[in-house]
Amino acid sequence: MPAESATDATAVFEAHRPVLTGVAYRMLGRFADAEDVVQDAWLRWSAEGRADVREPRGYLVTITTRLAIDRLRQAQTRHETYVGPWLPEPIATRFGPSSPDAAERAELQESVSLAVLIVLESLSPLERAVFVLREAFGFPYADIAATLERSETAVRQLAGRARRHVDERKPRYDVDVAQRRELTERFMVAAGGGDLDALLGLLAPDVRLVSDSGGKSKAPRRVIETADKVGRFLFAVAGESVPGVEYRFTEINGAPALLVLVDGLPDTVVQVELRDGRIQCVYLVRNPDKLANVLRVLQLPE
Template identity: 80%
Template sequence: MTTETATDVFEAHRPVLLGVAYRMLGRVADAEDVVQEAWLRWTGTPRDDVREPRGYLVRITTRLAIDRLRQIKARGETYVGPWLPEPYVTDFGDTVPDTAERAVLADSVSLAVLVVLESLSPLERAVFVLREAFAFPYADIAAMLDRGEPAVRQLAGR
């Protein structure tokens, strides 16, 4: 029997959740808000109903980020000047990644990728981030977004 609390489980996945939210939204404050909302939903969910906490939490975070993107668009928020994502420093904890890991991290959060993400719809952005940055299979992404796998593949192709 495990003695892991809801907080322990959530905190273990927080870096991934922040990564998903940040890569989708491009702003640290928005990403943190989305992760906080995911926490509130997580605490209100009976743990017996959740077989895979990581998948469940990524699903919630992705949907909340999509909602946030739609709200931003609906409010007509605009940014004066060229859009650049807010820098976000990843905390590696006690481990320091080797050179290869640093290169992969640099690629996954590169400025160019974030600028390209800005041109995608919220669903296209979610598929891209989940597939390219976090290597989720199309079937898992389809389940997270309540879409069919062919539709997810089509979104990825765009």
């Protein structure tokens, strides 16, 4: 490939890298896997020298989607042998210069939320691809059909099935960002301050705590349920003395979260989901493999 064409191909690819990473991450639930897929897409693009493709965005999304589907099929076996509950890899998020309005922002945030990504894990690879391309990125059915080499009728059926599945299984959580941050802060103050009654007062009676350690860090290997059990567990954990600990509030997967660092390294991500003003679910991510990229940023919107 001539040097000028190689430069053009690189520039075109880099211009579309954010959307490719966004597609791959939503499909795979792991930022490291998403980066691998995007890198493979780059290798194919650069080898083929396709800087003259009329619609490079669609072409690159097609390559990335197909690679992600292949990776998803391989990952299903890994999930079957995973130790304890599985949660998506948390990732920092922020909006780009052209921020959307409030409704669009909420929709974009939801598409990368831990709750939605957990539900997407139960879809087939094809259903997940259709859902991500249609719901998160608004691709026309005809384009998705071409990407997946399926008829438009088949794609519409996959989209309908995926949408119904997500609607049925997705928990109904409050999405007010300010309220979630405020309750997250009160939640941590109550736990860290040794006020069990205040902590229990923030929890819904049927609250759930889901922790992901992959068997590589200390964490419950089963979901903990009810306010009393969750509250007492968190109360006990918060009471442990850990040298070099630091707490940082940040945005993770489109929502407020607490990042716990020990000696400057990510140790735990804590995020809560609300319903009717009380904490309905607590997510703890402690698998060190899933925290390596927690400060890397997935920019929204793509």
